[in-house]
Every structure is written in C-alpha cells, then in structure tokens.
Amino acid sequence: METPENENFRDSIATINEDGKRNFIFPKKPSGPLYEKRKLVSYFLLAFLLAAPFIKINGNQFLLFNILERRFNIFGFPFWPQDFYLFVISMLIGVIFITLFTVGFGRIFCGWMCPQTIFLEMVFRRIEYWIDGDRNKQMRLDRQKWDAEKIKKRLFKWFIFLVISFIIANVFLAYLISGDKLLKYITEGPFQHTETLIPLVIFTSVFYFVFAWFREQVCIIACPYGRLQGVLLDNKSIVVAYDYKRGEAENGRKKFRKNEDREALGNGDCIDCMQCVNVCPTGIDIRNGTQLECVNCTACIDECDTIMEKINLPKGLIRFASEDEIERKEPFKLTARLKGYIAVLAILIGVLAGMLSLRNDVEARILRLPGQLFEHKDNGIISNVYTFKLVNKTSEEIDDLSFKLRGRDGTITIVSTSETFIVEPQGVAKGTLFIELKQSDLSGDKNELMIDVYSNGELIENTSVTFLGPRSFN
Numbered sequence: 001m002e003t004p005e006n007e008n009f010r011d012s013i014a015t016i017n018e019d020g021k022r023n024f025i026f027p028k029k030p031s032g033p034l035y036e037k038r039k040l041v042s043y044f045l046l047a048f049l050l051a052a053p054f055i056k057i058n059g060n061q062f063l064l065f066n067i068l069e070r071r072f073n074i075f076g077f078p079f080w081p082q083d084f085y086l087f088v089i090s091m092l093i094g095v096i097f098i099t100l101f102t103v104g105f106g107r108i109f110c111g112w113m114c115p116q117t118i119f120l121e122m123v124f125r126r127i128e129y130w131i132d133g134d135r136n137k138q139m140r141l142d143r144q145k146w147d148a149e150k151i152k153k154r155l156f157k158w159f160i161f162l163v164i165s166f167i168i169a170n171v172f173l174a175y176l177i178s179g180d181k182l183l184k185y186i187t188e189g190p191f192q193h194t195e196t197l198i199p200l201v202i203f204t205s206v207f208y209f210v211f212a213w214f215r216e217q218v219c220i221i222a223c224p225y226g227r228l229q230g231v232l233l234d235n236k237s238i239v240v241a242y243d244y245k246r247g248e249a250e251n252g253r254k255k256f257r258k259n260e261d262r263e264a265l266g267n268g269d270c271i272d273c274m275q276c277v278n279v280c281p282t283g284i285d286i287r288n289g290t291q292l293e294c295v296n297c298t299a300c301i302d303e304c305d306t307i308m309e310k311i312n313l314p315k316g317l318i319r320f321a322s323e324d325e326i327e328r329k330e331p332f333k334l335t336a337r338l339k340g341y342i343a344v345l346a347i348l349i350g351v352l353a354g355m356l357s358l359r360n361d362v363e364a365r366i367l368r369l370p371g372q373l374f375e376h377k378d379n380g381i382i383s384n385v386y387t388f389k390l391v392n393k394t395s396e397e398i399d400d401l402s403f404k405l406r407g408r409d410g411t412i413t414i415v416s417t418s419e420t421f422i423v424e425p426q427g428v429a430k431g432t433l434f435i436e437l438k439q440s441d442l443s444g445d446k447n448e449l450m451i452d453v454y455s456n457g458e459l460i461e462n463t464s465v466t467f468l469g470p471r472s473f474n
C-alpha cells in the first residue's frame with residue numbers, strides 16, 4: 001500500500017491546524033443514492049425529535065426526561081423514582097444495543113441517526129449550501145474581505161442559525177419540563193417564567209455555538225461514544241472502508257488518463273481525484289484506513305461511486321466492508337463477541353419485560369411511625385400507628401381508595417381523611433393510619449400483616465407491615 005501523503009494523520013486532526021487554531025472544513029455538498037436515503041431517514045427522525053415531547057399516550061408525554069422532578073417517560077411509559085431500577089435497565093439495554101450495533105456495523109448510528117449529525121448535516125449545512133453555495137464558493141467567501149456581499153450573507157445565515165437554535169432549544173426544554181408546561185409558559189408570556197427563560201437562552205446559545213462553529217468537533221473531540229470506537233471495532237466490524245487492495249493494486253493510486261489499461265500498468269482503481277476527501281464532513285481521507293473521525297456518513301461512498309461510474313470501473317471502491325473482507329475476502333459472520341452481546345441483550349430485555357409485567361400502576365408503602373411502639377386500648381385491643389404513601393403512576397385519577405386487612409379481624413382507621421380517598425393523576429397521597437387488633441389474635445410481639453389496597457371495590461395493590469404487641473410469657 002502506498003504511504004499516505006499525510007503520514008501524521010493519526011497524530012493530528014483535520015479541524016485543528018499546526019498552530020492549534022481551528023481549521024474550518026468546507027465539505028462538498030453530498031449527492032448520490034445513499035445521501036437520498038439518509039435524507040429520508042433524517043426527515044423521519046427530525047419529525048420524530050420535534051414532535052415527541054408533544055405526543056401523548058394514555059395522557060403521558062411520549063418522551064420526557066424531567067431530571068429536576070425525577071420523572072421520566074419512555075415511549076409513553078412513566079418511570080417514577082420508585083421505578084429507577086427499570087430506568088437503569090432500559091438505559092443498559094440502550095447502551096448494549098448501541099454497542100452491539102457498533103461492534104457489528106461501526107459508527108453508522110453517528111452518520112445516520114445521531115441528532116447532532118442530523119441537525120448539522122441535514123439542517124444547518126444545507127442552509128449554508130443554499131446561502132453560501134457549494135465548497136468552492138464557501139472557501140472563496142471565507143477568504144473574501146468583509147464587503148457588502150459577505151456581510152449580508154453572513155448576517156442572514158447567522159440570523160437563520162439563531163432562529164433554528166432557538167427552536168431546537170424550545171423543543172429540548174419540552175423534553176425536560178414537558179410539552180404542556182412549555183406551551184403554557186409561552187402563552188402566559190416568557191417573562192412570567194424567568195426561571196425557564198434563562199435556561200432557554202443558555203440552551204439557544206449552546207446550540208448556536210455547536211452548529212454554527214463547533215460543528216463536527218463534537219463527533220471528533222467531545223462525544224464519548226466516538227472515543228469508544230477504538231475499543232469496540234475489530235477486523236470483522238463492517239465500516240465505511242476503502243478497498244486498498246483494489247484502489248492501490250501493485251503500483252498504487254494514479255491519476256486517470258484516457259484509454260490507458262490500468263490493470264496492465266499495475267495501477268490501482270483509485271484515480272486520486274480527492275472527491276472522497278472533499279466531501280467528508282470531518283475532513284479525513286478514508287484511504288488512510290478506518291479512523292476515529294469517520295462518522296460513517298457514507299458521503300464518500302456516493303462520491304467515489306460517481307467517479308467510478310464516470311471512468312467505467314466497478315462501483316464499491318469505498319463501501320461498507322470489514323477489514324477481513326477486504327484483506328481476505330471473508331464475508332460477514334456472527335463472531336463470539338457479537339453472540340455474547342446478543343445473549344446479554346436478550347437476558348436484559350427478558351428481565352425488563354418480567355419487571356414491567358410485575359410493576360403496579362399504584363405503589364403503596366406503609367411504615368411504622370418511628371419511635372412508636374404499641375398502645376393498649378379498652379377490651380384487649382392493641383393499636384399501632386403507621387404512615388402511608390400511595391403513588392399513582394397513571395394519568396387517571398384513582399378514586400374510592402381504601403385499605404383492608406387480609407385474613408385478620410381488625411380495623412384500619414385513617415387519620416385526617418375519610419376511610420376512602422382519591423389520588424390525583426401522577427400524584428401522591430400521604431397520611432397516617434391506625435391498625436387495631438385484639439391482643440388474643442396476636443402470636444407474639446412481632447406480627448406480619450398483609451394490607452390490601454382497593455379502588456372501587458377492586459384489589460389494586462398490597463403491602464405488608466409489622467404489627468407490634470406485648471411479649472407473651474407462656
């Protein structure tokens with residue numbers, strides 16, 4: 001294989017020059033069948049990302065990540081702080097799924113599904129192509145002095161970027177505080193809610209900074225998932241790869257000359273046209289091999305295929321392939337590592353499904369009041385005092401609630417509320433209650449009692465408590 005022109009490509013990144021200053025990338029506007037497919041995927045994902053905080057299922061926001069109030073909805077399924085273990089398992093499943101996918105298919109999530117890439121490549125960059133033109137025009141404009149044309153174009157572009165950043169910040173806020181609250185705050189007037197307005201301004205500034213200036217450096221420098229690539233990928237992972245066997249052949253890549261017999265000359269199929277480099281949004285040369293900066297956006301595949309078509313050579317010089325496929329023509333197969341991840345994923349999904357089926361919409365907790373023992377009452381009655389907490393995880397009101405002792409003669413008296421009560425949707429009811437039992441029905445100083453929770457006569461939850469009584473000395 002020919003020595004790469006830039007031998008230091010693994011020690012430096014294209015977005016920072018030797019002086020440590022920002023090297024702005026001006027990628028060529030992508031085109032081709034894969035780009036068209038990417039567009040469709042991104043339209044769907046953009047619509048999903050923008051709509052998810054305003055979609056409701058059974059009255060629950062489809063996706064909600066209210067960190068401050070510790071309320072999370074995933075696919076319309078509410079997770080309470082009490083369900084934190086379910087949330088952790090769901091997150092683990094997500095991480096293992098992405099890991100499995102990465103081991104098998106490289107960083108394709110980055111190029112095709114990550115919100116950062118979708119917003120940057122499919123929204124901001126396309127606006128830039130519309131205002132500033134393609135790569136060469138953008139480079140020319142960048143070098144141009146600050147005349148009326150440049151000022152007009154820059155101000156127009158920055159204004160549009162700011163408006164879009166503001167819209168994204170609003171949607172991001174809706175994921176955090178809920179779509180309903182966001183719409184309410186907008187209608188009531190943002191200055192009535194400065195505690196939300198300030199984060200909104202901060203988010204807008206961060207999004208503007210990321211999409212107008214920081215850009216692909218998020219994927220190269222900041223994103224922890226990108227850093228994991230070196231650990232996850234191996235020779236069997238399918239990634240966007242340059243077929244160096246074919247591209248370099250015996251005598252390496254050479255410029256194209258009409259009517260030459262490249263095979264007879266020992267020249268590779270790569271004609272060193274640099275189109276794959278010019279189109280790359282992270283500024284790398286994929287011909288140097290798999291690199292950390294490659295987000296698998298597939299723009300170079302489209303570009304190289306177009307060139308191959310023009311010079312009548314087979315497409316696929318850059319394609320989805322593993323190192324082993326290029327080196328040894330080995331097709332993709334499930335490795336022991338992949339099978340291991342699939343097994344762990346299947347187990348975790350099974351555990352989550354089991355836990356979800358056991359999860360109740362109402363959670364009851366009844367605890368003895370700290371520091372209290374028991375009280376003797378008339379007619380040989382023993383009384384214990386408890387605090388109770390009922391969590392309604394649904395978006396429906398739960399009414400006509402009552403507690404009953406299971407399999408015991410005794411009474412439950414709720415203090416400061418009626419014997420039946422309601423819990424608001426997604427609400428919590430708290431209070432104090434007394435349980436009274438005949439001493440003759442006790443079997444020692446510690447008795448386990450089962451308490452059933454009923455709503456409209458239907459059993460909806462149960463919990464156990466310890467009932468204290470006097471020690472028996474017989």
Ligand code: SF4
Pocket residue numbers: 242247269270271272273274275276277287303304307317318
């Ligand atoms: S686009 Fe294809 S032919 Fe052109 S430099 Fe890249 S790999 Fe070589």
Ligand code: SF4
Pocket residue numbers: 240276279280281282283284285286293294295296297298299300301
């Ligand atoms: S090397 Fe190709 S697939 Fe990788 S980021 Fe650059 S253009 Fe996208």
